Amino acid sequence: MNHPAPPHAEDLAGATVAITGGTGSFGAVMARHLLEEGVAQVNVFSRDEAKQDLMRRSFNDERMRFFLGDVRDADSVRPAFTGADFVFHAAALKQVPSCEFFPQQAVKTNIVGSHNVIETAAASGVRALVCLSTDKAVYPVNAMGMSKALMEKTAQAYARNNPTSGMTVSVTRYGNVLYSRGSVIPAFVAQLHAGQPLTLTEPTMTRFLMSLQESVELVKHAFLNARPGDLFVKKAPASTVDTLARAVWGLLSEDEPDVRVIGMRHGEKLHETLLSREEFVKAEDQGDFFRVPLDDRGLQYEKYFTEGEDAVSHVADYASDNTERLDVAATQALLRTIPEVVEELARR
DSSP: OOOOOOOOGGGGTTOEEEEETTTSHHHHHHHHHHHHTTOSEEEEEESOHHHHHHHHHHHOOTTEEEEEOOTTOHHHHHHHHTTOSEEEEOOOOOOHHHHHHOHHHHIIIIIIHHHHHHHHHHHTTOSEEEEEEEGGGSSOOSHHHHHHHHHHHHHHHHHHHOTTOSOEEEEEEEOEETTOTTSHHHHHHHHHHTTOOEEESOTTOEEEEEOHHHHHHHHHHHHHHOOTTOEEEEOOOEEEHHHHHHHHHHHHOSSOOOEEEOOOOTTOOSSOEEEOHHHHTTOEEOSSEEEEOOOOOOSOTHHHHHOOOGGGGGOOOEETTTSOBOOHHHHHHHHTTSHHHHHHHHHO
16 A cells, blocks of 8 residues: 655745644744745634733744644635645643533543544545644543543544545654643742642652643654554653642742642542553664554454464553653753743743
């Protein structure tokens, strides 16, 4: 089967690129990166007109166009994709507790909305589409993770069912993005400024740690290297949330750490997983990244009985409790690479 060749980095120059959820933390960083790469136009698609106005004023770049709509409504997606060469799909409901209380909303945005994005992109002649997922999609125990897992399956099913498509669809998975909107570090910083103790759900909980810039690197790696249906993860260190809290406290306060445990929230996992053992045994090591190729077997079930995966039982998951574990000093060194943390330190 002849698959479309992956784009080259130079293909971005002069291209039109659309970003769904483009006013979010990832969208803003990716948009800036794309503009630096010399794209002709960035189409920012989102449902929040206030954030669009703020982003428009902040960037002040005539190469940016803003499209108001919702991925749930395919008709509203179409104008943003018309004439687009490439699409980065970041629109999602991402907060674990809110998806636990309103799972049907997670289904509408993360699954149905992603289906709309994929089908509209293909119909619009888009060459490459990268869908952003999460470690919570592996062995999911919460509605957010379950809906993102089905988003992944929707993307991979398109690749499997449309082998002659001119569009390459791929998926990226990553863990906690440091200082992204709604993440724990801005909450810690706000608590410090208010003179309050830092609240932890469970001190022994571990989480992968990644900067926004690293998330852009992962998505760009997928963009430049994917074959249809591929899944990519970036190798990442982890820390306990207790270590993370103490690292933030130590950077921004000279007092003894004041930490209060409040218990796990709805739908939280003790540890997160980026690759299941079933995926890990098939993964290709690409240096800083793992690539998991699409299982493109059809519905001829004989293959399931004649071909086995004997190595699966001897491989562990790639999880936050068995990856590189950072101590407080190493976590602080990582935090010092985050622009928002650098700004906080400059204010001291």
